[in-house]
Amino acid sequence: MENLTYAGFALERSSELRLQHDEVQRLKDQDNLVILPVCNGKNLFNNSNNTYVAISLSEARDLNLFDEEMIFLGFDGKVPYFAANIFKEDQISGLNIHWEFKSLHSIINLITFTQASILAYARGMSIWHSNSVFCGKCGMRTESDEEGHIRKCISLECSKKIFPRIDPAVITLVEHPSEESCLLGRQANWPFGMYSVIAGFLEIGESLEECVKREVEEETGIIVNRVLYQGSQPWPFPSSLMLGFAAKAENFQFSPKDNELEKIMWVSRKGLKEFTEMEDIDSDKKLPSKHSIARTLIDSWVKREIKFL
Template identity: 40%
Template sequence: MSSKFYYDDITLDRAHQLRTDDEWLTANLTGESAGSNSHIIPVWRDKSLVFTDEQNAAAPQAAILRGEAAELIRQNAATLVFLGLEGDAIYYAADLSHLEDPHSLPLPDGAIFEDLRRLATALDPIDAGYLAYARALVHWHRGHQFCGVCGSETQAGRGGHDRACLNSDCGKVHFPRTDPAVIMLVTHPNEDSCLLGHNKKFQGLRYSTIAGFVEPGEMLEQAVAREVYEETNIQVVDVEYKASQPWPFPASIMLGFRARAISTEIICHDQELVEAKWFSREEVLEMADGHETLPPTNLSISRWLIDGWLYEK
């Protein structure tokens, strides 16, 4: 099975039963003899470690460290998070954010901290999934050092999958959050075109499917209809779930839908979406051929939703 999307980390066994096995965690994560099978993914302030070779214009590679390099990171990490298993290999995220300059550590040659989002699709998709998972959990730990209920300090538990408040009168246990976002391919009432928008945050003249966050107390289908209407004035029906893509930037999951428009006049109300248009199949194919306008990147759920419509007939 290959990755359908970036960041979908399909090959890792999250082995949740080991998160509460203190003996195993001590032997393999924090104890003195831990580390022989460790694969460590360092994270520094939302940046991931990658090997670059710009002189030879080679694609960057995820730096998943083993042996001495891993041990150095393990000893310097503020928090270690058990991510899961792949065969005998034990994967951890290591938070180095407390260091002013992580390059003060003797990191392997060519290893630098980079923004995973900026690297976009240059990395191997499986590795990108591991780095995204590590980045998301480290991001959560950094933002939850103090209890949101009483303000006391918290401490990581369950192999780094929760943080418990140290105030015994409170004792609230906090868990990592994932915020649902909907992303939808809207088809024209006569089915010959689809609705795509250009967001001012996009690099280049890129057009993509409409997306937005789910609000508290809202069904996903309602969120799809509300976001499309809010952003483009288009009313939709027949909202149908298709697939999902983890989007840990910092903590979302994209839930992909198809929906059918019952109105056609586009008015962009949203300040971020600067333009939305109906694109025929021919116009979408022209974008993919490298014209001035660009489609969403490969292995993104947006591109997959568009391709699903493009090639269904």
């Protein structure tokens, strides 16, 4: 399961440089540097050419971007990339009438795979900084360190290090015992008509496989076995890691334990042909976006690419 949106090795992270402050300071003076501003989880986008906006060195100097807000992302060849965590939209978007802070979801069909990967990385890091301004343990302020890759409590007594947060979530294509249909459900608060495979967050003390079994049973009453990993996708909305699985159902009657899903159904490969794209607003049967691992799992199952050996 390759080429998932938001993944894709777009930058060489060069994490060894995070401990070489002087070296990274020199990169910040390079004319060719790329600075990607993120504000409240939105990336800066250029409406005139449908690409992300990279602040230039001179613009960055004019804007007085603080070191505290800069996150070293890595290199594309010799070009160093930084994210900048911006607190006020108009601080930057006023520089150019074509510039606008936009959600990654809203521009994803306009940008390249590589751009999506880089913007997702910048977005995820920026959101984590904004959510980690104070130490959860002692309540004191934290400060950015290691070129934006850790935050550290400023209390000398505490000095807790806070690392970027990623929340693992499983997402599972469940195959009917007959092998001819798969399990879809919808949550009441999803866009009208949208259905997807079964998902949920990993809990403390669980393996991924245990989490798959628990989530499917809680939400549908279906017992699964042969839980097989299919692939993973970074999903920075705001901070998930989507872990794709396939599993075989042992039973087929629904008896949910919780009320997470308002509708649950078995859908055959033929039945899936009646489903439309997410963009088809009026349809009452829609599949998740092509950028999601959920959709990749469904498409793989339709093409019989998921093997339960």
